[in-house]
Amino acid sequence: AQRVTQPEKLLSVFKGAPVELKCNYSYSGSPELFWYVQYSRQRLQLLLRHISRESIKGFTADLNKGETSFHLKKPFAQEEDSAMYYCALESTGNQFYFGTGTSLTVIP
Amino acid sequence: KAGVTQTPRYLIKTRGQQVTLSCSPISGHRSVSWYQQTPGQGLQFLFEYFSETQRNKGNFPGRFSGRQFSNSRSEMNVSTLELGDSALYLCASRQAQGKTEAFFGQGTRLTVV
Numbered sequence: 554a555q556r557v558t559q560p561e562k563l564l565s566v567f568k569g570a571p572v573e574l575k576c577n578y579s580y581s582g583s584p585e586l587f588w589y590v591q592y593s594r595q596r597l598q599l600l601l602r603h604i605s606r607e608s609i610k611g612f613t614a615d616l617n618k619g620e621t622s623f624h625l626k627k628p629f630a631q632e633e634d635s636a637m638y639y640c641a642l643e644s645t646g647n648q649f650y651f652g653t654g655t656s657l658t659v660i661p
Numbered sequence: 662k663a664g665v666t667q668t669p670r671y672l673i674k675t676r677g678q679q680v681t682l683s684c685s686p687i688s689g690h691r692s693v694s695w696y697q698q699t700p701g702q703g704l705q706f707l708f709e710y711f712s713e714t715q716r717n718k719g720n721f722p723g724r725f726s727g728r729q730f731s732n733s734r735s736e737m738n739v740s741t742l743e744l745g746d747s748a749l750y751l752c753a754s755r756q757a758q759g760k761t762e763a764f765f766g767q768g769t770r771l772t773v774v
């Protein structure tokens with residue numbers, strides 16, 4: 554069965570420190586993986602997707618098929634990174650499966 | 662370009678009632694998906710419509726239904742409301758099925774009392 558797991562509900566880091574938000578998935582096919590972000594009082598929006606292999610707002614994520622992981626990383630956290638982050642998987646049937654989310658707080 | 666619009670923003674209903682939520686996608690987007698967001702379960706997929714046809718359905722009871730109109734606007738209906746249906750219901754639209762970015766609305770907050 555398809556599943557996306559984000560083991561950390563809450564994560565706090567100091568400004569300037571590295572941050573890693575974990576995401577593991579289970580899926581029998583070739584998944585499309587995404588990170589979505591929700592800033593306070595804003596709507597959910599796409600942060601990045603693994604197929605584009607880009608860095609957005611300093612964040613990167615590498616798909617590790619061996620470990621079935623898609624962790625989100627940033628070398629130096631900023632206060633404006635404080636938000637709710639969701640990892641999501643899109644199946645070949647175009648259905649999205651979201652993790653339960655990680656609330657990131659960057660401490661000044 | 663206007664974003665995804667969901668109405669109403671807030672709703673309070675009593676148990677046993679039914680409710681209809683509306684979603685207007687971004688102009689030109691033909692795919693509309695619905696999600697239920699709760700603190701404990703996160704975002705759970707309800708269903709997806711594309712060109713007026715339901716293409717995918719999540720694991721929700723038959724009390725949850727939806728439809729899409731020829732202008733791509735979509736409605737979601739929940740009948741015989743239960744307390745556990747209290748949640749934020751999100752709608753997302755995409756230009757086409759798959760491999761395109763999904764844009765989310767701000768959601769409808771449903772409270773069942």
